[in-house]
Amino acid sequence: MDTMTKETYRQDLTFLQAALPELQSYMLSKEVFWPLMSSSAFKDMSMLTLGMLELVVRRLQSLSLNVAADMEVEKAVAEYLAFKEKWQSNVAAKLATEYGVRQRLWQAYLSDTVNSEDRIATEYAYKVRWRAILTLIEAAAEVNPAELDLTRQLDKALNSMTLPAEFVWDKAFETGFPEQTFWYLYRKMRGAN
Numbered sequence: 700m701d702t703m704t705k706e707t708y709r710q711d712l713t714f715l716q717a718a719l720p721e722l723q724s725y726m727l728s729k730e731v732f733w734p735l736m737s738s739s740a741f742k743d744m745s746m747l748t749l750g751m752l753e754l755v756v757r758r759l760q761s762l763s764l765n766v767a768a769d770m771e772v773e774k775a776v777a778e779y780l781a782f783k784e785k786w787q788s789n790v791a792a793k794l795a796t797e798y799g800v801r802q803r804l805w806q807a808y809l810s811d812t813v814n815s816e817d818r819i820a821t822e823y824a825y826k827v828r829w830r831a832i833l834t835l836i837e838a839a840a841e842v843n844p845a846e847l848d849l850t851r852q853l854d855k856a857l858n859s860m861t862l863p864a865e866f867v868w869d870k871a872f873e874t875g876f877p878e879q880t881f882w883y884l885y886r887k888m889r890g891a892n
């Protein structure tokens with residue numbers, strides 16, 4: 700595992716562990732984005748959302764590390780999954796709300812990309828996480844059919860703006876994001892190197 704993967708792993712695990720004690724308060728709030736108390740520890744994940752937790756859990760589960768590290772991940776993931784089970788209806792409602800917010804972020808990025816000369820290709824690998832979160836929310840909650848239709852329309856636009864490519868994130872995470880489901884993680888912007 701390279702340094703970048705280790706850094707992402709440590710950040711993801713720390714984020715998950717920091718989120719666990721905040722989950723109940725977060726669920727009782729009307730907020731979609733919840734500031735973590737120790738947010739300064741996270742490079743670009745200072746706000747807790749269930750969609751981000753779904754992504755973090757998926758990335759952590761896609762890695763195989765040493766036994767001690769795997770046990771630490773398993774413990775944190777089990778605690779999160781138990782919380783999701785206990786708060787099932789609240790989690791589903793919060794995820795459904797987040798879907799619309801993430802979708803608007805993704806739509807704005809695609810719109811900016813179409814209208815940009817350099818097509819913001821360099822940001823694709825980072826911004827496509829919003830699309831991955833949409834997929835993870837679709838698997839975990841009932842999403843408004845009109846929002847699903849819009850996502851499919853955005854996918855058609857994305858498909859025309861991109862070309863097949865290697866997995867855009869660190870290869871160590873590839874097993875957790877199969878191409879059949881996460882096809883957009885195996886694309887690059889037209890004109891990108």
